[in-house]
Amino acid sequence: MKAFQLLPGVQQASEGSSMFLVRGGGADQNLLLLDQATVYNANHLFGFISTFNLEAIKHIELYKGGFPARYGGRLSSVLDVKMKEGSSEGFHGEAGIGLITSRLTLEGPIYNKKASFVFSARRTYFDVVRRLIPLKGFDIKYYFYDLNGKVNWHINPKNSLYLSLYTGSDKLDIDEAVQIGLVKTNYQYGMNWGNVTSTLRWNHIFTEQLFVNTSLISTKYDFQIFDKLSREISDDKYRAETDYLSSIRDLSLKTDFDYFASLSTTIRWGGGFTNHRFDPRIIKVGTEPSTATNITNYEWALYGEYESKWTPKLSSNFGIRLNSYHFDQKNSRFVEPRAVVSYQINNSLILKGAYARMSQFTHQLSNTGVGFPTDLWVPATKKVPINLCRY
Template identity: 50%
Template sequence: MRIIFTLLLLLGSTGLLHAQEKHTISGYVREKGSSETLIGVVVYCPGTSISTTTNTYGFYSLTLPASDSVTLVFSYLGYRPETRRLSLSRPVELNIDLLPDAALQEVEVIGHRQERVSESALMSTIDVPVAQIKNIPTLLGEKDVMKVLQLMPGVQKGSEGNSGIYVRGGSPDQNLIILDDATVYNSSHLFGFFSLFNGDALKSVELTKGGFPARYGGRLSSVIDLNMKDGNKEEFHGEGGIGLISSRLMLEGPLSKGKSSFLVSGRRTYVDVLMQPFMDMDGRGGYYFYDLNTKLNYDFGQKNKLYLSGYFGQDRFYYVEKFDRNKTRGGIDWGNATGTLRWNHLFNDRLFANTSLIFSRYRFNINLEEEYEDGDHFRLNYFSGIQDLAIKYDVDFLPNPQHAIKAGFQSTFHRFNPSAIVVKDSEINRTDRDVDNVDGVQSAVYVEDTWRPRPDLRLNAGLRLSHFATGNKNYFMPEPRLAAAYNIKPDLAVKASYARMNQYVHLLSNTGIGLPTDLWVPTTDLVAPQASQQVAVGLAKDFLEQDLALTLEGYYKKSDNIIGYKEGASFMMVDDPESAEKVRWEDNVTSGQGWSYGVEMLLQRKVGLFSGWVGYTLSWTQLQFDSLNFGQKFYARYDRRHDVSVVGVYQLSDRTTLSGTWVYGTGNAISLPIGYYSSNPNNPNATEGQYTYNDQVTYYGDRNSYRMPAYHRMDIGIQFHKQKRWGERTWEISLYNAYSRKNPFFIYMTDEYGNDGQVNRKLKQVALFPIIPSVSWGFKF
């Protein structure tokens, strides 16, 4: 940290040399009517190349030459621009309230200016407006952030209905998912069919696929940064909805008007409640999940602000059986809990700091309880998971319009539970408790600078030093980052980036689809940290009159020390949890390499009556493990040669919104048997393929050498809005898989006996979702 603050001091001194010639305009940008801070508002001087954007907490700072008259424009997507003229003879504190204008007309959009893709030094970064996410049709009408991100180029979906994402060839655990600074380890409900992020509580969503700024680290493939709303400081408001499988409600309002506010958002499914009347009294079961987002904040003035936010969610399968006087109950549950306490402090008009105390926990649990008529009982509880306690400190230093410096550090104490089992048996009066905890400390210090040495050139250069300690083993890893953008024309830029990343926590998975039974484990003296290097080049073009942005990128990523199970190995045995603690996970894994490369195209429009995007990806992903596939390279399961997504949202009128998506993707790569042979050399009929099931040995060829049929699907939706005296009512009708394409969920080999007694082996496909209609009722007040 000494190096970082020395650099800040030197740069600050450079700015002070010109203090007599320059002054700083700084402040916060908020939404008018709610005082919600706005992220990424563009602040610029018309007719010049001088501009900045607000940070995560709505703060901006511009240092300009002293002048009798300075014009600033504040512009943000979905809000009416604000223009201010002022005298700059001294430092100015200027807070701005922007008026929401969700129904911008085409004539109004002409004067609207958002941050252009050709102006940013960063590349491989996509933000999707939350309002747009809510208009996109999804499965059973559940608005799903992760499903929308799957529609972006470079982001692959797993299998049908799966909310896990695979970014530029990476696995689900290589995505850093952050909610208000807290890491979320499992981002899905219902074994991956729905994500846990409730759009009603979100303010912003940003996906970074490459060219990572130095402030991010700990994963190889992507960063998904989500920020919750702060809560309305001026008025009490609510929003909610009732759908086919769940209902949701969000409430927000002031605790002290203009200074403090709260936000509470909840969602729960109720299929279990609806099914109860149809179940046998001697045997009941069900499933549900719930989410709860909460946030409190207090504004102590221009210098200090305090935020407290949390997320709590759980999935639960349960059953109860009765037989005579014996009773058995059990279930599986898993869930996340996060909590973040953040303190913003403004040292001066150029130096902004945030301190965060963070808690995060993910836990998977299997429980079984048996009660007998003689009073004895047996209880078993098996669980695994990961828990974090972290501190994070970040500073934004804005000495002049040419430099935007970020620096900070983070330290996280991890406690891994690869295996924990508790058994209580009253019959033998015995309690066994075998808890396997592994502790580790992950830390990092970073500095980055977005530097504009000339009007047509922007650079983002940074260095992150990461460290991981567990047991007697310490890893120190430097992670250099560099991104550059050169404007050939004001609306056309060529970009390039390089990033090195390291990952110290790993997810062991047999399935590769991010099930809750997957196991989080740390780097050890036997398992090295995963590492990657990624380079990318591209073009960014803004079509200003049409409000379109086009990006074209090519990338190459090399990954080392990626891990997976050895052939036939497993760790998490749901059907036999007592034996799980006997397995040493390090002995069951192997490490290898990965290569991912491809080209991505995105044409996007965020404003106007018609918005949406078209994305296309051409990519290759190969893996190589010494102990798998005879040491030869093979295509990853979710290697997808072609991936296309088309998304459109059309505001037909103030009362009607139409939306639709169409996706196409090359089929997943899987392994299938190519032959059988007998393990019994004495079987006289083995040469003719006539042997018993016990003699049969399946022979597989190269790993993942078979392609499933291509995946494609269309979803359509329509929303009907109506203003009521109390607020707004919305009916939404949608069709998932509108032309009922039978997309493969999995494929298997089966034996069918013909009339002649011969065995015919056939491939069969299981499709999961046909056309699925849904209807929901939503409201705002």
């Protein structure tokens, strides 16, 4: 993520942060994908460390504008991250201990080299080090972890299944105890946030030139702030609790066809459907029933692409995408043409021109600009219109 911030048109969202902005767009206008699953908060340690564990990553590609028609839902950029598939030749692993995090990665075959797996874990140990420092009447605990896993099964020469899983979370807990005379007060507060994604992909090969990927994708992002107050005066006890929660849940089904017409020409087409459920505010006070704001909407898309390399130096990608957004019994449809032409002048210089129209149906409400988990994701409504962009 730090390396991407050095590219032309990309800059840091704030000093030291792993978040990035592309050509004047907001951080929420970048689409972050982990094996096709959307990652809504890709940061640990309040934005200073990325959730993407390099030990589990095979390939990363950043589109900074004029991205292909198979991508949609954001205006500025697409960061497409693909996980490793695991070695089918033999079992091996690696581990590392750092000043901030430690990590472990294992991979190997499962059954007769037809299936393999990769598993990677990463965790900080601020909370472990904290126990070595005595603090009277005050305690602070913080840690984050990542777990990545992927299993692939080559059923036969024409069919394969891939299951990708990711979960990661940050946990901050602060305890403070104060005693003044006969009054004992204990105050506990903190916050938790994290992502859970899963992708089940079926790859089917029709011919040497044509294959299809069908994917079922699930994404969940949760954020919680809590505080607990307990006070004891002689035999009288008082206790109060407040929880504030926010969450997003997506369920998607998509199909993508790839046809290699020749060594220099590829044709792609497909579509997908996504159901969004937003819970931007759930408040629970003590034992009272929680008050929740629930918003559900869905969107679907169809696309087609024609990619060709006309000469060793000249290449192009032309496509069109049809987006539809449904909310509050109202449908909004958008036609999005895409065109990118690039010419490689020499080994270090490429000239590129692009035209695109994009639409974005989700927004991030932020008052910090740093990428705190307190930033809320909400769908487009009558009061918060759909973002449209043309360039």
